[in-house]
Amino acid sequence: MNPDELDQIAEDERAASSEFEHRVNVCVAAGCISCQSQSVKDAIDKEIVQRGWQKKCQSKGVGCMGLCAEGPLVSTGNGTMYQHVTAADAGAILDGVEGNTSGRLICRTDVPFFQRQKKIVLENSGVVDPERIEDYIGSTGYSALVRALTEMTPSEVVQEVVKSGLRGRGGAGYPTGLKWSTVAKAVGNQKYVICNADEGDPGAFMDRSVLESDPHRVIEGMLIGAYAVGTSEGYIYVRAEYPLAIKRLRTAIRQAERIGVLGTSICGTRFSFRIELRLGAGAFVCGEETALIASVEGKRGTPRPRPPYPAQAGLFGEPTLINNVETYANIPPIIRNGGDWFAKIGTEKSKGTKVFALAGRVMNTGLVEVPMGITLREIVFEIGGGIPDGRAFKAVQTGGPSGGCLPSQYLDMPVDYESLAKAGSIMGSGGMIVMDDSSCMVDVAKYFMDFCMTESCGKCVPCRVGTYQMNDLLAKIVARTAEPPDVALLEELCDLLRNTSLCGLGQSAPNPVLSTLRYFAEEYKAHVEEKRCPAGVCGREAAEEVR
Amino acid sequence: MITDFSKPTAPSLDKRWRLVDATMRRLGNQSRGLIETLHTVQETFGYLDEEALRYVAVSLRVPLSRAYGVATFYHFFTLKPAGKHTCVVCMGTACYIKGAPQLLSAVQNELNIKPGETTQDGNVSLLTARCLGSCGLAPAVVYDHEVAGKVKTQELRDQMTKWARP
Numbered sequence: 001m002n003p004d005e006l007d008q009i010a011e012d013e014r015a016a017s018s019e020f021e022h023r024v025n026v027c028v029a030a031g032c033i034s035c036q037s038q039s040v041k042d043a044i045d046k047e048i049v050q051r052g053w054q055k056k057c058q059s060k061g062v063g064c065m066g067l068c069a070e071g072p073l074v075s076t077g078n079g080t081m082y083q084h085v086t087a088a089d090a091g092a093i094l095d096g097v098e099g100n101t102s103g104r105l106i107c108r109t110d111v112p113f114f115q116r117q118k119k120i121v122l123e124n125s126g127v128v129d130p131e132r133i134e135d136y137i138g139s140t141g142y143s144a145l146v147r148a149l150t151e152m153t154p155s156e157v158v159q160e161v162v163k164s165g166l167r168g169r170g171g172a173g174y175p176t177g178l179k180w181s182t183v184a185k186a187v188g189n190q191k192y193v194i195c196n197a198d199e200g201d202p203g204a205f206m207d208r209s210v211l212e213s214d215p216h217r218v219i220e221g222m223l224i225g226a227y228a229v230g231t232s233e234g235y236i237y238v239r240a241e242y243p244l245a246i247k248r249l250r251t252a253i254r255q256a257e258r259i260g261v262l263g264t265s266i267c268g269t270r271f272s273f274r275i276e277l278r279l280g281a282g283a284f285v286c287g288e289e290t291a292l293i294a295s296v297e298g299k300r301g302t303p304r305p306r307p308p309y310p311a312q313a314g315l316f317g318e319p320t321l322i323n324n325v326e327t328y329a330n331i332p333p334i335i336r337n338g339g340d341w342f343a344k345i346g347t348e349k350s351k352g353t354k355v356f357a358l359a360g361r362v363m364n365t366g367l368v369e370v371p372m373g374i375t376l377r378e379i380v381f382e383i384g385g386g387i388p389d390g391r392a393f394k395a396v397q398t399g400g401p402s403g404g405c406l407p408s409q410y411l412d413m414p415v416d417y418e419s420l421a422k423a424g425s426i427m428g429s430g431g432m433i434v435m436d437d438s439s440c441m442v443d444v445a446k447y448f449m450d451f452c453m454t455e456s457c458g459k460c461v462p463c464r465v466g467t468y469q470m471n472d473l474l475a476k477i478v479a480r481t482a483e484p485p486d487v488a489l490l491e492e493l494c495d496l497l498r499n500t501s502l503c504g505l506g507q508s509a510p511n512p513v514l515s516t517l518r519y520f521a522e523e524y525k526a527h528v529e530e531k532r533c534p535a536g537v538c539g540r541e542a543a544e545e546v547r
Numbered sequence: 548m549i550t551d552f553s554k555p556t557a558p559s560l561d562k563r564w565r566l567v568d569a570t571m572r573r574l575g576n577q578s579r580g581l582i583e584t585l586h587t588v589q590e591t592f593g594y595l596d597e598e599a600l601r602y603v604a605v606s607l608r609v610p611l612s613r614a615y616g617v618a619t620f621y622h623f624f625t626l627k628p629a630g631k632h633t634c635v636v637c638m639g640t641a642c643y644i645k646g647a648p649q650l651l652s653a654v655q656n657e658l659n660i661k662p663g664e665t666t667q668d669g670n671v672s673l674l675t676a677r678c679l680g681s682c683g684l685a686p687a688v689v690y691d692h693e694v695a696g697k698v699k700t701q702e703l704r705d706q707m708t709k710w711a712r713p
Contacts, residue, residue, distance in 0.1 A: 034681060202641075279582070281621030283622065299617065301621070359640075367683075400640070545700045
């Protein structure tokens with residue numbers, strides 16, 4: 001594999017694509033597939049054959065288009081998007097590419113949901129076919145790798161990432177460039193690169209979507225990282241709960257090996273790299289880096305104290321570079337366009353964009369990518385389209401079980417790592433759940449504590465016992481049998497867990513409780529003193545119908 | 548100190564053990580391949596029983612306690628055979644606030660079992676998931692590996708009735 005061959009593939013691909021007069025893209029990411037988008041794609045293919053349009057109209061399956069709630073989504077070459085498409089609509093879609101657009105199915109793309117986004121990580125999602133490497137190469141894929149390998153030294157690559165100001169997208173926001181340079185400087189027999197795709201936060205599906213829509217992007221990011229730190233072996237640790245992402249990653253790795261961007265002497269240089277997949281087995285704590293490393297080694301996923309950090313002693317005791325899916329996905333555009341270009345986007349301390357999984361009580365649920373520094377109000381009310389059924393906004397939950405619930409007075413706060421931390425939440429991996437007045441915040445706090453209790457690995461006492469006790473206390477409050485001292489004890493335990501737990505799971509487990517105590521104290525008071533639930537959730541007839 | 552390095556024989560002549568052997572061989576028969584091997588066992592046999600755990604532990608030269616520890620630590624592994632059908636109710640945050648608890652209690656009443664259990668006739672297993680990542684379609688339920696979005700209580704009941712029919 002050399003750069004000229006890659007150029008040739010890209011050119012061939014673009015030439016082949018430009019021969020078609022019309023294009024139809026059907027979303028085949030997990031969200032739309034569960035709304036039967038595969039049958040839509042099959043019906044469109046059949047219709048094309050029936051009309052004899054094989055040379056005129058190209059149809060392909062593409063990644064996520066973002067608006068998951070309105071799926072299955074179909075977009076055409078003339079920029080029209082269709083929602084809630086069924087197999088029976090294939091004819092109408094093909095009529096549409098010729099100009100006779102059917103109004104019934106049209107999904108408007110001039111709305112803020114599409115206009116206010118800025119796509120860097122997701123630029124290929126909904127455009128390229130995730131199961132064909134040629135399509136990715138055709139849209140400038142692997143050109144960043146070629147540039148890094150042929151024009152830059154490993155330390156220049158690290159410098160570029162430092163300059164970009166990129167911070168870890170897994171949640172903690174550690175500067176990526178700093179991490180890369182630490183691993184590059186570390187001495188070891190065999191370094192490793194790991195991609196953390198163990199997206200355990202309930203309510204977050206960004207990583208899954210990136211892996212399903214653009215797996216080659218992540219592989220390219222890992223390749224550049226491996227070149228920068230000087231290693232030849234990489235692992236992707238992906239949740240077993242994401243079968244489609246695993247399937248597409250396997251395909252992508254196989255294709256990359258066939259074409260020669262993975263393997264030995266890549267691009268005619270002495271750089272070699274291979275990637276192996278490791279499946280998680282449903283343990284939230286494995287999102288923590290040391291626990292993840294233990295799991296890759298085939299052990300129970302329990303964390304260990306840091307330092308030493310994985311950058312010094314990680315997988316099999318060797319220096320290990322471990323980053324999140326979204327972080328790696330940001331690397332190719334940084335190398336392609338330069339670190340300065342990336343640093344212009346976002347705020348002073350938080351650069352670039354962030355992908356959020358917008359869900360819960362909001363009109364437009366789905367995947368959005370926005371520049372850092374945008375306000376919560378813009379995300380929830382403009383992009384998200386506000387709260388359905390005329391209900392009132394109550395809170396937005398970011399960061400999953402490690403994050404907090406932010407009330408309406410924070411709606412105008414810019415979204416960046418520091419502001420969110422100051423308000424008592426965290427950026428997290430990007431789950432954003434909107435809640436309206438039908439949610440009880442004590443119940444929500446109990447939900448997250450129950451999650452942390454179940455997911456605690458049991459290694460350190462504060463987390464193992466503390467989450468259990470806190471869950472019991474919250475259960476008492478929810479059952480409205482608690483007394484004021486119970487709330488005081490709850491607060492005391494929050495402090496204890498935060499300061500004495502071994503890893504991030506225990507240290508951040510009190511966040512949902514603390515943030516709800518801080519902003520929704522009156523709800524706790526109503527449960528404890530007046531023995532009632534203002535939202536009417538607690539003690540509600542459990543058999544109530546979901547309509 | 549283990550001095551016997553000969554390969555142990557599979558518990559039975561069942562051809563599925565060859566798949567398990569292949570996974571172990573691919574990972575160099577080393578202890579680091581434990582989780583991957585257990586995945587293969589679960590994929591081919593449906594669950595992990597004591598026989599399988601013993602065989603994998605001996606083959607990879609890890610103590611049985613460690614194999615059992617790993618198998619019980621991770622939620623994905625199950626030590627009991629699943630029912631003919633599985634119904635997984637997603638309990639992710641988005642599903643939770645959109646009514647997953649009500650769905651769960653409806654199906655519990657319908658089948659008379661708790662999450663993690665299988666009906667007496669071995670027909671349906673009820674499970675809960677932490678998050679399926681289908682939050683855009685909340686509340687979500689998986690019927691036999693097919694994700695259904697925006698589920699309503701009545702749909703869930705209809706599905707259970709459909710499965711109950713012989």
